[in-house]
Amino acid sequence: MPPTSIRDVAKLAGVSVGTVSNVLNRPEGVSQDALTRVSHAIEQLGYVRNDAARQLRAGVSSSVGFVVLDGQNPFFNEVVRGAEDEASKHGIAILHGNTDEDAGREGMYLDLFEEQRVRGVLISPYGDIVRRLERLKARGIAAVLVDRFSGNGRFSSVSVDNVAGGRMAVEHLIETGRRRIAFVGGPFNLRQVSDRLAGARVAAESSGERVDIEVLPVEALTVDEGVVAGRRILDRPKRDRPDAIFAANDLIALGLLQALVVSRQVLIPDEIALLGFDDIPFAAAAAVPLSSMRQPSRVIGQTALRILLEETNDPELIPRQTVYLPELVVRQSTVKDAG
Amino acid sequence: MPPTSIRDVAKLAGVSVGTVSNVLNRPEGVSQDALTRVSHAIEQLGYVRNDAARQLRAGVSSSVGFVVLDGQNPFFNEVVRGAEDEASKHGIAILHGNTDEDAGREGMYLDLFEEQRVRGVLISPYGDIVRRLERLKARGIAAVLVDRFSGNGRFSSVSVDNVAGGRMAVEHLIETGRRRIAFVGGPFNLRQVSDRLAGARVAAESSGERVDIEVLPVEALTVDEGVVAGRRILDRPKRDRPDAIFAANDLIALGLLQALVVSRQVLIPDEIALLGFDDIPFAAAAAVPLSSMRQPSRVIGQTALRILLEETNDPELIPRQTVYLPELVVRQSTVKDAG
DNA sequence: AATCGGCCCTGAAACGATTCAGGCGCCTGT
């Protein structure tokens, strides 16, 4: 079965290839007669446009790449989902790449997407890739940073104010009477992590109370790393333990929770309060329902894609930083009788 | 900045375009001299192959579509991740589409992927799409069913034996002394769901005991639906409640758990044992660590992609059904003093 | 010395769409 081309359609409809193309792309300038004849021919042959040829000639791609920091994190899945919904409205497909906090994979996917001449790239960056993105831009491939404020203002970004989020988080812990607060997170070259910590410090310093922030670094933002950190806390004598933990994200928090709850040595929130970040769907279903800083994840994805398309339509647009404020969701891991 | 083409490279290196193409695709048949000159030219110009042109002429696409049933389900994310790892080894990118159990979206993504002339499609089907896939096949686009046994043997598939899984699950519940078992799941046109139920019934009937299987249907395999079902169970007088629940997947199970635990009316596993399916990473971190039927999710994705590539290389290959056996993971939601 | 084969290279044709300059036919106004 030879795949049918626009030429086959033209022959069957008794028109020229140009007319078929017009039917496909600018039907308003085609006569009723031609329009129906071509439509029938398309139907009859089961013709489907070859996007490679279209892209080659028209120079317009109908796919967008999304380089995701952590595919196992439900937060990012929500973001992707938001972008997908928006993309599908425009007949655009999303090329998907997981980096899992690995700069090598990040580069590989950018290479791949450059070969594909994607319309643009959404990326939650891990390494320092501004130069890489500059190069793509020079090639006409726009990029929008997701979940990360753009350092130098050369690219648009859609993110949450992580400093404010960290501040709000720790303010909540202080308000509920905590003074010895541990921040569990890492790696610190992730801007999200260091910003949240910075916010935490701001809250501690401006509280007017004596508040300690102790930093417990972990290797990655995963449940497993959270468990490891939890065990390390359990190893300490009771009096040396913090009275609250602010986890850099919910995966860490769930890991901590698991370690602490399983041990049966620690009461949450009585002895240690626990607060996460992202408010993933599983946070509410945890052993002790998890308080968390909610990010508007779907909206982030949707907005990022929308901005990307706007920029590819008009490359002269000035990059803009879109920042949402996270929202505190209080559950029983910080307040015993919370809803 | 005009994008550089293979012709620019050829000119700079002082060779013909054919030679450049050979360097790119069959370097073994090119002299050392030409090879280094071309490589330098590529480097210097920052040349990147245009995949659209390549695909147009060679007829070979370097992307694969993956139509996913439920992007919010960590199980599918693991499967995608497995496929991605395998794909990246072959320089192949994955086009991602979420259907969220919606036949319309499913069709839309298949259309999109057909326009792209993807190399093949991985799909965890929702609706009845065999005809659709037949058509793709006729066009030279192979398909592999994921997480779903192929009904008619016309396509390869990679899945888990859901009937056996359902049987093993209920056998475990019976062994631990349960007799009034509820199956919470739906919709039943999802083969995964009906197979798991069928397996549950087999176990009940062949147990030699008097075992009831009550079916509590839900609209979708989500945490929210699990919560709803949990509330419905709580509405009953205590004596009419089941003594074990087998949930069609872990999302449902986590929802049930959340509803039951929050109410503080039910002790798990004492009064009601709870068993899920998939063993997603969050199952272990739940309020009561969740027993579950583990699927080898990454391996499923990896295998599916591998089979897809084999079939696109040799379209004469006979479809084959790859089936893994799920594995029972016992935690405290079914056995009080489990690990 | 002539022939042959092997190795490499060349450059035009082809893939399937879009674009655009050009042309045809018809209506309108004077």
Add this chain to the structure above:
DNA sequence: ACAGGCGCCTGAATCGTTTCAGGGCCGATT
């Protein structure tokens, strides 16, 4: 009757790659 304009269509050129028939060169064989 004729110029001009409008609406619609045509078909060749083009995008950047791969492929492939053809050919040059050189050393080995007869």
